[in-house]
Amino acid sequence: MATYQEPAKQLPTREFDVVVAGGGTAGVVAALAAARHGVHAVLIESKGYTGGTVVEGGTALHSFYNLWKAFPEAEKRQVVRGIPQEIVDRLILAGGSTGHVEMSVGYDYDSVCTAIDTEIYKRVTLEMLEQAGVTLFLNTLLVGAIASEGWIQGVITESRSGREAIYAHTYIDCTGYGDLAAHAGAGYAEPNDYAVANSIGVGGVSLERYYAFLAAHDAVTEMARGPRSGLEGQVVRLNGRRAALPPGFADEAAAIGMSMTTTTVHDDYFMFIKLNYKMDVSPTDRDAVSAAEVELRRRQAAAVELFRKYVPGCEKAFIARTSPSLCIRRGRLITCEYDITREDVLEGRHFEDDIMAYGFHDSAPRLQIQDGGTYGIPYRALRVAGIGNLLATGMMITSDHDAHMSTRNTVACMGQGQAAGTAAALCVAQDCATRHLPYPDLRAALESDGVYLEDK
Numbered sequence: 315m316a317t318y319q320e321p322a323k324q325l326p327t328r329e330f331d332v333v334v335a336g337g338g339t340a341g342v343v344a345a346l347a348a349a350r351h352g353v354h355a356v357l358i359e360s361k362g363y364t365g366g367t368v369v370e371g372g373t374a375l376h377s378f379y380n381l382w383k384a385f386p387e388a389e390k391r392q393v394v395r396g397i398p399q400e401i402v403d404r405l406i407l408a409g410g411s412t413g414h415v416e417m418s419v420g421y422d423y424d425s426v427c428t429a430i431d432t433e434i435y436k437r438v439t440l441e442m443l444e445q446a447g448v449t450l451f452l453n454t455l456l457v458g459a460i461a462s463e464g465w466i467q468g469v470i471t472e473s474r475s476g477r478e479a480i481y482a483h484t485y486i487d488c489t490g491y492g493d494l495a496a497h498a499g500a501g502y503a504e505p506n507d508y509a510v511a512n513s514i515g516v517g518g519v520s521l522e523r524y525y526a527f528l529a530a531h532d533a534v535t536e537m538a539r540g541p542r543s544g545l546e547g548q549v550v551r552l553n554g555r556r557a558a559l560p561p562g563f564a565d566e567a568a569a570i571g572m573s574m575t576t577t578t579v580h581d582d583y584f585m586f587i588k589l590n591y592k593m594d595v596s597p598t599d600r601d602a603v604s605a606a607e608v609e610l611r612r613r614q615a616a617a618v619e620l621f622r623k624y625v626p627g628c629e630k631a632f633i634a635r636t637s638p639s640l641c642i643r644r645g646r647l648i649t650c651e652y653d654i655t656r657e658d659v660l661e662g663r664h665f666e667d668d669i670m671a672y673g674f675h676d677s678a679p680r681l682q683i684q685d686g687g688t689y690g691i692p693y694r695a696l697r698v699a700g701i702g703n704l705l706a707t708g709m710m711i712t713s714d715h716d717a718h719m720s721t722r723n724t725v726a727c728m729g730q731g732q733a734a735g736t737a738a739a740l741c742v743a744q745d746c747a748t749r750h751l752p753y754p755d756l757r758a759a760l761e762s763d764g765v766y767l768e769d770k
């Protein structure tokens with residue numbers, strides 16, 4: 315391949331205490347937690363808004379609760395609280411969430427459904443970040459790291475203001491893809507073990523009519539009722555058994571990787587219909603991703619056509635929103651000091667350095683956490699191996715696919731974000747590496763900020 319030698323440049327520099335790279339699911343919470351602990355935090359986000367995959371890919375926030383409805387012996391408990399719950403509270407006030415409504419069908423998958431309005435999520439989280447005093451570098455891409463001997467001195471960003479070097483004491487990688495960790499020389503793999511997706515918001519539809527369509531074919535597998543457009547007791551979540559539907563619908567839906575799950579907080583709108591596409595190579599390959607983007611847009615059009623053709627009441631369905639680019643469930647897997655195992659998750663293990671408890675598994679009821687309980691995510695699972703001042707959160711941790719099917723879900727990522735932001739702020743205050751932060755200090759700070767922990 316021909317190459318070009320880029321000339322060296324003097325870059326303007328900025329200095330902060332904590333850099334949070336990526337303002338998505340985990341990053342928003344990490345930046346809030348850091349700033350509320352009194353440090354000067356900057357959030358570097360490549361898009362013009364916050365929320366990441368929460369506002370681009372998923373159907374609902376899974377899950378603030380243990381799976382108590384599937385396990386009659388299990389006590390009902392809200393296992394993720396703190397800042398993630400505060401975001402839900404703020405969304406409810408703004409008309410942007412159903413809150414935690416109970417599933418009436420499919421509660422062996424999740425006991426609750428927490429549906430959100432993605433646009434309100436963006437606005438509410440931006441307001442919270444502003445109020446907390448986080449410096450926002452939106453529309454800014456992190457493109458490099460200045461690192462040596464296992465320590466990051468700074469990161470390099472690009473925006474329309476040019477290329478800059480941003481220095482800090484402690485760094486948190488919340489980019490989903492692990493861009494910062496990879497630039498800084500961390501160990502990583504690219505398992506390419508999931509489909510990518512570009513989920514669509516569909517307007518001109520009726521969830522009640524979609525429910526009637528699924529019910530008429532005895533195909534309803536999940537359902538929850540809650541507030542929708544200001545009225546209580548409405549259908550807000552649905553899933554259906556594709557194979558039970560008319561062959562024309564079922565076969566085409568399978569061919570375009572269409573998921574039948576949807577949620578909403580509004581009449582006439584499905585928040586997301588997922589179109590999945592399995593790439594042959596890792597989603598860090600620019601050329602393969604370009605081809606996948608084209609294919610996914612074709613699938614989106616075909617999905618809406620299926621609703622128009624087969625689902626009475628959805629004849630005027632149209633694509634109301636798409637994501638700016640496809641979403642991934644895993645890009646890079648970053649090597650951390652501890653790798654949560656399948657057994658840790660399924661056997662409900664807790665650790666002496668737990669930073670949160672979690673009780674949801676995306677493969678339930680096939681794979682569930684023992685007895686409807688929880689497992690713990692240990693602090694060392696967030697510490698990037700070999701880099702003394704870098705923490706990682708979200709979909710980039712946990713190598714085992716079955717364990718990752720739990721740790722990567724939105725509410726787990728949010729909880730990890732709170733722990734990482736809090737730990738980073740404490741590392742600044744104590745002028746220490748992430749590994750040298752005394753766990754009792756972190757635990758005390760998390761508990762006083764409302765984080766729920768279950769003892770070993």
Ligand SMILES: Cc1cc2nc3c(=O)[nH]c(=O)nc-3n(C[C@H](O)[C@H](O)[C@H](O)COP(=O)(O)OP(=O)(O)OC[C@H]3O[C@@H](n4cnc5c(N)ncnc54)[C@H](O)[C@@H]3O)c2cc1C
Pocket residue numbers: 335336337338339340341358359360361364365366367368371372373374375376377454455456457488489490491493510511512513588641642643707708709710722723724725727
């Ligand atoms: C299609 C799909 C459906 C899903 N459905 C559900 C569901 O229904 N419920 C559920 O609980 N979970 C679901 N998940 C899983 C869950 O949504 C994700 O695993 C989780 O949101 C990931 O959070 P994160 O913080 O790791 O990354 P993200 O939320 O993706 O945040 C990463 C952020 O970093 C930014 N960024 C990336 N690179 C850079 C860079 N170099 N410089 C600056 N910024 C950068 C991105 O723009 C983004 O805002 C789904 C995932 C997908 C892909």
